[in-house]
Amino acid sequence: MNVIETTNLHKTYEGAVPVKAVNGVSLQIEAGEFTAIVGPSGSGKTTLLNIIGGLDRPTEGEVIVGGQDISKLSNNQLIDFRLHNIGFVFQAYNLIPVLTARENVEFVMLLQKRSRAEREARSQALLEAVGLGDRMDNRPTKMSGGQQQRVAVARALAPKPKFVLADEPTANLDSHSTANLLDIMANLNRQEGITFVFSTHDQRVIDRARRVITLEDGVVVSDIRREENPVPEA
């Protein structure tokens, strides 16, 4: 079953010289995939990820997420859609600095108006799953970059999204933290069936992906599927 489906997606940034960031991308991503969108800087991978995540709108084409064409939603409907359907992991420093790890994870559930008991139970379970059961009451400033990204993964999973979009999640991490983060996401993908889509040019992430979509100048130039992780867990 397709979780994400794009058809002839275009995105042009207007200016003195119009820039075609995404140029006719059509792809389908199924539930349970662990996919990396790769390519050099300026290839359009972040733009594609933003459009799939409802953060940006295509100039042309359709984006169907969970059976709904999100390009037709209003700004407020898009916010609601993201809240209930998509988990986000950005580059480093994306946690709310004044909230503890647990509060950061609860934050999205609070926006979803989940009960206090559910919020507390789920945030604890998720933080334990990412190995931060003992750091729940720490604020981001008291955590390493790797730990912050693990909290971000827990926060992304908190609203029970249809899939998680991760934009360069390892860009600011050392190799140990990267391996640790990838292990956690790969486990969640395998054991819980959570769909992950990354934009990255980090070879360590590409090595762990089961599908690698390569973009160049906004066009898909290759789409390779692997049955098993080619690189074992760290």
Added chain:
Amino acid sequence: MLILKMAWRNLWRNRRRTLITTTAVFFAVLLSTLMSSIQLGMYEKMIDNVVGFYSGYVQVHQAGYWDDQVLDNSFEATPDLREQVLATRFVTEAVPRLESFALAASDEKSLAAQVIGCDPEIENRLTQLQEKLVAGTYLGPGDQGLLVAQGLAENLKVGLHDTLVLLSQGYHGATAVGKYPIQGLLKFGSPELNNNLIYLTLPEAQYLYGAPARLTSLALVLDQGTQAPRVVKALQTELDTAAFEVMDWRGMMPELVQMMEADVGASYVYLLILYLVIGFGIFGTVLMMTQERRFEFGVMIAVGMKRLKLAAMVVLELLFINGIGVLAGIGATIPVAAWLKANPIDLSGGEMADMYADYGFEALMPASLDPTVFINQASIVFVITLLISLYPFFKITRMDAVESMRG
């Protein structure tokens, strides 16, 4: 609840910035409140000088008397009228007077004087006249002497126990002449009063002016001066308005009201400059804060927080800063204003004192503790902060998450 918690914690992310902004609000409230408090205190003093110490907050006259202040426009004082007036809410005393002018003559000089026939005991309740006695004895019910203001006595070159002759026109054109011993000297803060007034007992004045049982005014003592308009309204419905006119001090002394209004207008300019300086100070901080937190706001919108809620959180942060600053400002102003009320700034000896004297006021600058001063100034600073918070509000409600996260 989380919004509230986040707003509060956000305040302390950058303690120095929060403290600077709070301090700006604090000084805005402190300076504007203190300035207004002193200004109102001065007005209260002026009103006390002129209204509380002489005219009373409200007066009852024969209809038409105020426009043509002659004895022929006096009225007959009846016990019923006095009782009716005293039965009115907020009125604690009705001071009967027969007022006119006379030429006061000593051995050496003659000067125009204002002659007031009064009931010494009742008069004392309004004007504390007895406290102004600096020599001699206060008037008693049957006394046939007079009290003369010190300035006038000096100008006439007379002293205690000397004799003054009063010459004037009485009721219905009768000749009014009388010879009176000076039984006391009075000293008034207001130079205008100090250079003009002569007091007689009411029966003596009525006899002098050939106006038995007649009064020119009933000056009313109120337990709350601010209730004067209500008292006027009540008396205008209770008394026969064809026979009597009821006026409050504002109506009787429009020049005093105009002077205060002109002064208020000038102070608005100073306050406006103060508000502008402080306002831009706060705005600078808000501008910086909004810019610094763009990425964070972008992330919050991306993960599903509605822009309106996010904007509300930032406005709440500013309201916290404002609330702390305003409360601290008022908290600091109250003791200073209380001290200045008890120990007014004494301006005597300078040019300012001469200017005050020209207007007939004591050269003192007390502060007022009227709650409206604090409420008004705090409200203005509050509104300024609210207006400033429109900037982050609109910035956030129009924020593009991708743009913001791009930095």
